[in-house]
Amino acid sequence: MLQSGHIFIVSAASGTGKTTLVSRLSTHQPDIRISISHTTRAPREGEQNGVHYHFVSRTEFEEMIAGNMFIEHANVYGNYYGTSLKAVESLTQQGFNVILEIDVQGAEQMRRLLPEATSIFILPPSMTELTERLKNRGTDSEDVIAHRLKKSREEIEQSLLFDYVIVNQELTQAEQDLLAIIRSVGLRAQAQSQTITRILTGE
Template structure:
């Protein structure tokens, strides 16, 4: 049985990473694919857990071979999701979740049109500005620039299958979990997952 592929995207500061982390604690058999990156490994990060750390040469070689289902260059570093890993997990019947930006989601959509794509929105621009400010690490100019970029990112919401407003965290988490569960209950998934049971149920019993 093939697993389901979910994509979660959002603008910076929307709470996507926190929602995904909480979701993994509530939903079984849901795997987050570990991305490859060429950036330096930071203190406390584990290779194969936080990222697959790679040289730029190895990354570009794999990219030229079509080894990534999505990849991008961000501030001089490359990031990508390996196609072989995702395909293997799906083939084993595991549901896979990709936490990526909208550009990556678009690439995945082209390769996996059956993927279920979810976009997270904040309740307001004011709230988003507050979240970006509360990090306490950026200047006003940087925050305003990031807000402008976030507005451009949020304009992509209409290309996704589901939209969740992260106003109340617990409600947004519940909504996200509902999307996962609902897609697991569609006819095609249930017919395959419970084929033996269904066949027994619909077969007339001998008199």
């Protein structure tokens, strides 16, 4: 009997290393999948359609909104981002644990719509370290960085609304912490109900 997978909402302030962290974890753990979001923003260098995001036009995205095809969607820095309901359901039914890597605004919607999901916030070691990471990207102007830092502080203040918090001081340790949370959820008695039934019935 196939055990259904679980949904994990992972959010962070911009520049915290969330994308690197969850990508690394999914590479090392075959039972974990990252839900690929739809977005209207242009691909960054090295990003591939269908691998990092589903890149669509604003018109296509708005048609998907009208068709109720998203669990959540948000407008972030002028671009739409959304999570496909059909894609997430398909993965959990196959027994995969699914990570929804979304912004804080989207996570708020998700916690209301999917109360059974586990929410995790990734923190930077400090605001000083976060500032350096954003500057080292070399992709944003000083004004954009200042705006992102202001928004990051507001987002970090909301981290207490999440179920778990991980500090991404060192990537390997943060990955181990994230995996520990995912494994612990799978070991809850309720999550093991099918296993318990199988043992009792001798199947």
